[in-house]
Amino acid sequence: MMMRAAALGAAFLATTALTTAAVSAETLRWARAAEALTLDPHAQNEGPTTTLMHQIYEPLIVRNMEGQMEPALATSWEPSAEDPNVWVFTLREGVTFHGGQEFDSADAVFSLERAMTETSNFKELLSSVSEVRAVGPYALEIVTDGPNPLLPNNLTNIMMMDEGWATENGAEAVQDYAAGEDTFSARNTNGTGPYVLESREADVRTVLSANEDYWGIGEFPLAASEIIFTPIQNPATRVAALLTGEVDFIQDVPVQDLGRVAEAEGIEVITAPQNRVIFFGLNVGAEDLANDSVEGANPFADVRVRQAIEIAINREAIQQVVMRGQSEPAGVINPPPVNGWTEALDEYPTYDVAAAQALMEEAGYGDGFSVQLDCPNDRYVNDEAICQAAVGMLAQIGIEVNLSALPRAQHFPLIANGETDFYMLGWGVPTYDSEYVFNFLYHTQTEGRGSWNGTGYSNPEMDAMIVSLASEVDLDARNQTIADLWAMAEEEVIYIPIHNQILNWGIADGWDTVVDADDQVKFKYFVAE
Amino acid sequence: MLSYILRRVFQSVLVLLVVGLVAFAMFRFVGDPIDTMLGQERTMQDIERLRETLGLNKPFFVQYWDFLVRAVQGDLGISYRQGRPVAEIIAERLPATLELAAVSGAFALIFGIVMGIFTAIRRDGFAANAIMTLSLVGVSLPTFLIGILLIYVFAVELSWLPSFGRGDVVRLGGWSTGFLTQSGLVALILPSITLGLYQMTLIMRLVRSEMLEVLRQDYIRFARARGLRDRAIHFRHALKNTLVPVITVTGLQLGSIIAFAIITETVFQWPGVGLLFINAIQFVDIPVMAAYLMLISVMFVGINLVVDLLYVAIDPRLRA
Numbered sequence: 001m002m003m004r005a006a007a008l009g010a011a012f013l014a015t016t017a018l019t020t021a022a023v024s025a026e027t028l029r030w031a032r033a034a035e036a037l038t039l040d041p042h043a044q045n046e047g048p049t050t051t052l053m054h055q056i057y058e059p060l061i062v063r064n065m066e067g068q069m070e071p072a073l074a075t076s077w078e079p080s081a082e083d084p085n086v087w088v089f090t091l092r093e094g095v096t097f098h099g100g101q102e103f104d105s106a107d108a109v110f111s112l113e114r115a116m117t118e119t120s121n122f123k124e125l126l127s128s129v130s131e132v133r134a135v136g137p138y139a140l141e142i143v144t145d146g147p148n149p150l151l152p153n154n155l156t157n158i159m160m161m162d163e164g165w166a167t168e169n170g171a172e173a174v175q176d177y178a179a180g181e182d183t184f185s186a187r188n189t190n191g192t193g194p195y196v197l198e199s200r201e202a203d204v205r206t207v208l209s210a211n212e213d214y215w216g217i218g219e220f221p222l223a224a225s226e227i228i229f230t231p232i233q234n235p236a237t238r239v240a241a242l243l244t245g246e247v248d249f250i251q252d253v254p255v256q257d258l259g260r261v262a263e264a265e266g267i268e269v270i271t272a273p274q275n276r277v278i279f280f281g282l283n284v285g286a287e288d289l290a291n292d293s294v295e296g297a298n299p300f301a302d303v304r305v306r307q308a309i310e311i312a313i314n315r316e317a318i319q320q321v322v323m324r325g326q327s328e329p330a331g332v333i334n335p336p337p338v339n340g341w342t343e344a345l346d347e348y349p350t351y352d353v354a355a356a357q358a359l360m361e362e363a364g365y366g367d368g369f370s371v372q373l374d375c376p377n378d379r380y381v382n383d384e385a386i387c388q389a390a391v392g393m394l395a396q397i398g399i400e401v402n403l404s405a406l407p408r409a410q411h412f413p414l415i416a417n418g419e420t421d422f423y424m425l426g427w428g429v430p431t432y433d434s435e436y437v438f439n440f441l442y443h444t445q446t447e448g449r450g451s452w453n454g455t456g457y458s459n460p461e462m463d464a465m466i467v468s469l470a471s472e473v474d475l476d477a478r479n480q481t482i483a484d485l486w487a488m489a490e491e492e493v494i495y496i497p498i499h500n501q502i503l504n505w506g507i508a509d510g511w512d513t514v515v516d517a518d519d520q521v522k523f524k525y526f527v528a529e
Numbered sequence: 530m531l532s533y534i535l536r537r538v539f540q541s542v543l544v545l546l547v548v549g550l551v552a553f554a555m556f557r558f559v560g561d562p563i564d565t566m567l568g569q570e571r572t573m574q575d576i577e578r579l580r581e582t583l584g585l586n587k588p589f590f591v592q593y594w595d596f597l598v599r600a601v602q603g604d605l606g607i608s609y610r611q612g613r614p615v616a617e618i619i620a621e622r623l624p625a626t627l628e629l630a631a632v633s634g635a636f637a638l639i640f641g642i643v644m645g646i647f648t649a650i651r652r653d654g655f656a657a658n659a660i661m662t663l664s665l666v667g668v669s670l671p672t673f674l675i676g677i678l679l680i681y682v683f684a685v686e687l688s689w690l691p692s693f694g695r696g697d698v699v700r701l702g703g704w705s706t707g708f709l710t711q712s713g714l715v716a717l718i719l720p721s722i723t724l725g726l727y728q729m730t731l732i733m734r735l736v737r738s739e740m741l742e743v744l745r746q747d748y749i750r751f752a753r754a755r756g757l758r759d760r761a762i763h764f765r766h767a768l769k770n771t772l773v774p775v776i777t778v779t780g781l782q783l784g785s786i787i788a789f790a791i792i793t794e795t796v797f798q799w800p801g802v803g804l805l806f807i808n809a810i811q812f813v814d815i816p817v818m819a820a821y822l823m824l825i826s827v828m829f830v831g832i833n834l835v836v837d838l839l840y841v842a843i844d845p846r847l848r849a
Contacts, residue, residue: 035808037610037611037612038611038612040612043612044568045568045569045570046568046569118578121567121568121570121571122570124570124571124572125570175612182607182612182613182614183612186612186613187613201621201800202611202613202618203800203804203805203808204694204695204800205694230693230694230798231798232693232798233795233798233804233807233808234795234796234798236677236680236796237677237680237692237693237796237797237798240680240681240684240685240692240693241692241693243685244684244685244688244691244692246684246691246692246693378811406560407560407811408560408564408565408811409559409560409561409562409564409565409811409812409813410558410559410560410561412561412564412565413560413561413563413564416563416564416573416576428569430569440569440570445573446573447572447573447574448572448574449572451571451572451573451576452569
């Protein structure tokens with residue numbers, strides 16, 4: 001009996017000691033509104049999923065929190081000297097997966113090919129790739145169907161998996177819910193990243209612990225030894241959890257609570273402009289708009305009407321009143337960190353109702369018209385309020401706007417299906433290059449390109465220039481084409497830029513980081529204060 | 530008798546089928562899952578391919594039929610949002626909702642009856658009037674506001690209770706329970722009050738009015754004349770006669786506590802089926818929405834069926 005009591009006591013002491021140890025190590029409790037959708041690194045190209053994946057898996061090249069490309073599993077990369085269609089990568093040696101397997105070029109080939117399959121959500125980023133081949137255990141070549149100077153930019157979110165692990169567990173194919181599949185890789189992970197998945201209950205809690213064999217130990221701060229992630233959807237609850245100290249870091253402080261969080265003791269709000277621009281799209285291609293008062297004609301087809309709208313939107317008022325200062329008014333639908341952005345392009349026209357009225361008069365719409373504006377109400381910061389502000393501003397030049405604000409699941413299909421005359425959209429540029437913007441938003445809507453161009457705009461000359469960007473190796477010439485394209489776009493005014501969003505992260509004392517413009521947290525860069 | 534039962538069962542199944550049909554007819558108005566599933570870089574080709582494979586091009590009654598055929602075989606499909614079997618997800622989430630509902634039901638019943646009796650006996654006292662006035666506030670404030678107020682007072686200002694989540698849970702077979710850990714029990718307090726407050730005021734007012742009614746009856750007057758003590762009159766005679774309608778209402782309300790825990794679960798990030806349903810709506814996760822709605826309607830129809838059958842047992846006239 002005594003023995004048993006003693007043993008129990010010892011066991012109890014051991015557990016207490018363990019708990020104390022766990023508390024004294026640096027645990028970072030992290031919350032944000034959205035949950036990752038899957039653990040399969042190639043299944044969902046979507047912010048919160050990619051963020052979680054970045055802690056566990058690694059791409060060949062990664063963007064650090066300042067947005068610069070940095071070596072991850074590739075140590076160097078350059079275009080081949082012999083063949084302009086080939087990029088040569090040198091892979092990092094001595095890297096092991098969490099399961100102990102070694103990372104080599106076979107894994108890289110496997111992962112890239114997996115990301116190019118039909119059900120992968122990343123295949124568009126690799127659409128120019130015709131072949132991936134291993135030329136040595138740590139040498140990789142990617143062949144493109146023409147010179148692609150920007151291929152490395154497209155690789156920063158494409159994660160590397162272990163071929164053996166995937167094959168053994170039947171996870172060669174990307175998870176495909178369409179086929180009713182429940183794949184191994186959607187529940188299990190085996191990456192090379194700084195953190196190892198300990199446990200996960202979707203929508204409840206995901207626990208990550210430090211990877212003790214990480215190749216980057218000593219190179220990165222790696223201040224957190226454990227990360228506990230909890231999605232908290234309700235903004236008020238999320239802020240409360242930060243204020244009470246139940247979480248240390250929240251990725252989305254609501255605009256209306258910024259003051260309160262900043263004033264609270266022991267918490268800091270850190271901000272940075274986001275890589276996301278908010279704008280309105282105008283249906284310029286339709287013969288006649290579906291929901292307007294003008295019969296037999298499309299008022300948006302007249303560039304003067306578009307210009308009138310452009311100068312009738314008071315961007316500074318939206319910034320001050322709707323966004324409480326948390327935005328940067330924009331003059332171009334290209335966020336500042338993106339190649340092709342210039343200060344001159346981003347200058348927005350002066351708000352001028354009289355000039356706008358004159359333009360409307362000139363276009364023959366002096367008496368105005370009515371039109372429907374489609375707006376999401378749960379996607380961007382204060383999206384519906386921005387639209388409401390625009391309704392009032394456009395009324396001043398005689399355009400009576402009927403606002404239709406819908407949840408995202410109903411709003412975005414309108415754009416894809418071309419069922420909207422006038423809509424709000426936000427756009428981030430993960431490749432940090434203007435080609436991405438032109439491809440999706442300006443190119444004529446075809447099977448492969450222009451899938452987010454809901455304006456009906458089609459300009460063959462512009463299309464040809466956009467296509468040429470993909471294979472132009474001379475970077476100066478390419479940048480010139482980009483500048484020319486932006487000049488054309490500025491004249492056409494098919495989009496009305498509003499502003500770039502600003503990111504607000506709330507972080508408890510004891511931790512510090514810089515805010516990533518893509519809202520992609522990479523915890524290996526977090527430092528303890 | 531048998532024909533009565535068979536008729537009731539047949540009617541219940543019919544109701545279930547109609548609920549499902551209406552649900553499937555509504556899904557198209559919730560939105561299109563394709564965009565949320567494919568991400569920013571999708572092409573028009575991807576959209577077509579996915580719509581085809583998911584069968585979203587088919588008319589809603591065909592989709593409904595496909596769902597029924599698979600559901601009968603026990604296959605509820607795969608969640609669009611999580612990529613896992615819907616049955617597994619619901620089984621994982623149901624304990625959280627059921628435990629929350631049980632605790633808030635108990636809270637509503639105990640406090641409702643006690644306060645109902647109190648306000649009936651001391652009907653003109655200051656405390657009773659204060660409770661009655663406060664209960665009006667409880668009925669008229671929306672649930673999410675009550676939840677946020679409670680979080681603000683007890684979590685942010687006083688730091689007594691957690692603001693979100695279920696705390697630590699213990700797994701017992703397929704069931705996860707928060708009853709066995711301290712953090713789990715503490716985490717139950719605020720959500721249970723939020724969810725049960727409306728039911729509590731309802732029961733309290735019901736008990737009060739029934740009690741007042743009963744206290745006016747002749748047999749209470751005779752009891753007093755017999756010189757029985759107040760305590761015996763109130764609790765042995767009056768209360769017993771008050772409880773019949775209370776039990777009926779409580780039974781019916783338990784169903785709605787489970788079904789309408791959605792808002793409370795969202796405010797407290799409570800990982801139950803209500804939160805699952807809200808997420809499913811935002812994502813247009815049709816398999817989860819369909820399964821949840823069917824589950825809730827099976828529950829309601831089931832409760833009603835049991836009540837109907839109990840009537841038969843109680844009322845001999847129906848057996849003829």
